[in-house]
Amino acid sequence: MSEKSAITSSELGVLWLTYQEKTMILRMLEYFIEKADDEKAKNIMTDLYGEIDKYVGIITKTLQNEGAVIPVGYTAQDVNKEVPKLYDNGFDIMFVRLLKQISMGLHSLNITMSYREDIVLILKELTTITQNYYNLCTQYLLEKGLLVKSPHVSMPQSIEFVKDNNYFGGLAINPFSEKRSLNTVEVALIHHAIESNITGLQLITGFAQCANEGEVKKYFHDGTELAKSIVKELSETFLQNGIQVPQTSGGNATRSTIAPFSDKLMMYCISLFCSFSMGSSSLGTAFSLRNDLPAKMTIFAKDIFEYAHKGAKIMIKNGWMEEPFQMEERNQLVK
Structure with a gap:
């Protein structure tokens, strides 16, 4: 097996950014899982927690292998699962869905700033996980009547081209x-x-x-x-x-x-x-x-x-x- 190339500055930055975001998400999921009163929502968040925790471990090991210090990120000191519910009525999955929107954008950008195959693979796999859970959250919220679709429109019957600058209005x-x-x-x-x-x-x-x-x-x-x-x-x-x-x-x-x-x-x-x-x-x-x-x-x-x-x-x-x-x-x- 060929030796891995040295990690670049941009890859180091990408791993740092991902570590910060993922450790924050883990802490918030710990609270939302503890307070979940819907079994399906709890299962979605529990499974997502396991996926993210796995990749926090992979990023930690990658940094250690490079001789880099491990970021602090967000730890058990940043969450208190014993306090009363702060949100109700499906907010946990609404929040996770929005987080997955953010993660999709971050992973896509981070892939374009990475070169080494193992780091690109981490980001590609995180992208797949993110897309999967975004869809699970979307379908859950639609099923519960907690997500409003964008408005419908009459189907176009012809192709039109802009005729003048009045189109800008x-x-x-x-x-x-x-x-x-x-x-x-x-x-x-x-x-x-x-x-x-x-x-x-x-x-x-x-x-x-x-x-x-x-x-x-x-x-x-x-x-x-x-x-x-x-x-x-x-x-x-x-x-x-x-x-x-x-x-x-x-x-x-x-x-x-x-x-x-x-x-x-x-x-x-x-x-x-x-x-x-x-x-x-x-x-x-x-x-x-x-x-x-x-x-x-x-x-x-x-x-x-x-x-x-x-x-x-x-x-x-x-x-x-x-x-x-x-x-x-x-x-x-x-x-």
Whole structure:
């Protein structure tokens, strides 16, 4: 057998990122599994836990074989399974489904930054697992009536091409022109953004109720207001076009104010969600051709970035932000 090539800086970064995300997910799954009152949901999360735990072990061994220190990530100190339920009515699977959306994007990106076959294989296998559990969560929520599909549309009967710049509509062309109806790509992006932000709103509402540090509690409260404003703005876009706004009765935060997770873990979780939201806003900007939509998405991305930056400062202040592995300080070595 040929010797493995030396691990690259980008592969080291990819393993670090994956370790952080997966150890966070394990801690949250431990709590949700403990509190699950639906057997099917519990089985989905238990099986997923076993899959993720296996790959945390593989990543740990890979780093050890390279002589690298093992990151701290998130440990048993970051979860308390004995506290009352913080969420009810299917939120556990709603949350896992959103996490799997994030993981799919991360694994796809990480594969493009990896070269060594064993590391690429880890990411490919994690991608397959993620896609499988995303589908299991989706079908579970549909079965329980807790997930609203995007709106139906009459089937197209002919192929059309854009005839002039009026297709872009909005203020950039003519402030008095009537906007065209949304196309199906734009509807898909807006629906996804509303759905994701509703789940994020439910998550951060619970976090705001139970955070220990006053500054963290206020930060989460500000996050609920940001998520509400995004949902409101995008919902109005749907309503102006005669499209039903997706709503679900599931995923409510309970009245509990006792934290199942450390402030450190909750802050990282929201940081991860902010990164996902900024990526989604960028996609919305790139693939929406009606001028008013990219303008909205750009404002959302700016607001989310500023919110995430504020959260990073809080994490640094409290010593909660673990540094990724660093490159050599060449200038210092020369001196």
